Amino acid sequence: MFDTRYLGTYAKATCPDKKMVGLLMGADTLVGDEFELFFKTENGDPVAWVRNRFGDEIGSFDRNISYRLSAIQADGWTIRVDLAFIGVSEGKDSNQYWAMMGIVGSSPRYSEEVDVFFKKVCEQHMNGIRPDLELNTASIDQMLAAKGNWLPSKNVLDTISKKKGVIVKGERSLSEKIVEQGRAGNKGCYAISWAFIGLLVIGAVFLIKTLLGL
Numbered sequence: 685m686f687d688t689r690y691l692g693t694y695a696k697a698t699c700p701d702k703k704m705v706g707l708l709m710g711a712d713t714l715v716g717d718e719f720e721l722f723f724k725t726e727n728g729d730p731v732a733w734v735r736n737r738f739g740d741e742i743g744s745f746d747r748n749i750s751y752r753l754s755a756i757q758a759d760g761w762t763i764r765v766d767l768a769f770i771g772v773s774e775g776k777d778s779n780q781y782w783a784m785m786g787i788v789g790s791s792p793r794y795s796e797e798v799d800v801f802f803k804k805v806c807e808q809h810m811n812g813i814r815p816d817l818e819l820n821t822a823s824i825d826q827m828l829a830a831k832g833n834w835l836p837s838k839n840v841l842d843t844i845s846k847k848k849g850v851i852v853k854g855e856r857s858l859s860e861k862i863v864e865q866g867r868a869g870n871k872g873c874y875a876i877s878w879a880f881i882g883l884l885v886i887g888a889v890f891l892i893k894t895l896l897g898l
Contacts, residue, residue, distance in 0.1 A: 800832025
């Protein structure tokens with residue numbers, strides 16, 4: 685039964701070309717980042733696409749999820765999307781990379797509460813935890829009563845990864861977290877991030893010299 689207050693699910697956004705795969709795997713696309721949802725008309729039908737926070741188009745959803753999202757957006761719902769993880773599946777000619785997106789929607793009346801909930805979900809994704817977003821009526825009641833400061837007890841790691849493919853980027857690395865703090869204006873973390881990168885370079889040089897007997 686469709687709840688008139690909340691919608692939550694995970695859905696795969698596929699990358700149609702190598703350029704988008706490069707953007708998906710790049711440093712500007714982090715697990716837990718919020719993405720922008722937008723629509724394109726393809727063969728007369730609305731197709732939902734996502735772009736990262738720097739405006740790069742990353743991929744699109746299939747027709748079924750696109751239709752659902754288009755319908756609730758037309759009803760005035762707010763839809764929030766974030767990157768839960770990056771996966772790869774074996775294709776006939778080559779491997780296909782894709783983004784598993786967490787999708788959370790709410791009617792206008794509950795947008796404030798669901799926005800708080802969505803941010804908590806993003807934090808979970810950053811740490812490699814994927815909460816079940818398909819909440820039943822009782823869970824939606826609990827989440828709204830807590831003003832969004834609530835998380836479901838059930839996670840869905842196995843049911844997503846085994847069914848869809850192999851996870852290649854499932855959480856933020858320590859270096860990504862440090863660099864992100866620097867971007868956010870934390871000068872101490874920014875300095876640490878460069879020091880960390882410098883240590884990696886020194887370590888790589890030392891390893892090469894050791895292997896070559898230099």
